[in-house]
Every structure is written in C-alpha cells, then in structure tokens.
Amino acid sequence: MAVRPANRRIDKWDAFLSGDVLSKTVGEYKPKMREQIAEIFPKLEEIENAVKLVLAEAGTQTILNPSYINFGREVWKCTNKFSGGQLINAVNILLNKWVARGLDQDTLEKIRNTVFALAAPTP
Numbered sequence: 001m002a003v004r005p006a007n008r009r010i011d012k013w014d015a016f017l018s019g020d021v022l023s024k025t026v027g028e029y030k031p032k033m034r035e036q037i038a039e040i041f042p043k044l045e046e047i048e049n050a051v052k053l054v055l056a057e058a059g060t061q062t063i064l065n066p067s068y069i070n071f072g073r074e075v076w077k078c079t080n081k082f083s084g085g086q087l088i089n090a091v092n093i094l095l096n097k098w099v100a101r102g103l104d105q106d107t108l109e110k111i112r113n114t115v116f117a118l119a120a121p122t123p
Helices: 006-016 020-026 030-058 062-081 084-100 105-115
Strands: none
C-alpha cells in the first residue's frame, strides 16, 4: 500500500546524474539540487501515502490510484504556488478537470478536504 520511499527516489535521482556528461554539466549544482529534492521528496511521499489512505477507505479501484495520486500532486503543487481564494479556485479547477476525466467527485473532494485541509469554494 505504501508508495516508493523518499530514499529510493533520491538514490535513483543520484544514479541518474552520475553519468560523465551530466556530472560535468551539473557537478557544481548537484549538492544544492540534492538538498532541495531531499526536502521535497519526503513531503511528496507523505502526500501520496495520505491520498492512498483516502482511496483505501473509499474502496477505489486500484487501477485508478495513479490518477487520484496525480490529482493530489497537482493540488500540492498549487499549495506551493497560491494561497487564499486563488488557491481554492485553482484546486476547484483541478477537481473539475479530474471529474471530467472520470474520477469520483466525492473521493476527490475528500482528498482535497482531508489531505490538504482545504474547504470547498463558497459561491
């Protein structure tokens, strides 16, 4: 039920950037980049696990999990960019997009409300 741990993602990223060409190109930036991803990946892992808990409680089909997790990632991205009414509007747009793609609105709203503690927009 768990998603890939942050350490595995970091190691995979590290291995990806170990080639000669890439190492020369990003060599001086790599320590700072690693520091940044080491901060971000654990947060992403936490979000994905929280979304998967909501999906398990809702009895969602496993094949739909990646789509719901992508919704969670997009909401998380919005929380890092926006705040207040702009955040609520952006998340509502995402919710409508994923409903149009065939996901269950109640499940998406539960992810929005429980994982991100965001309320529905008020008319």
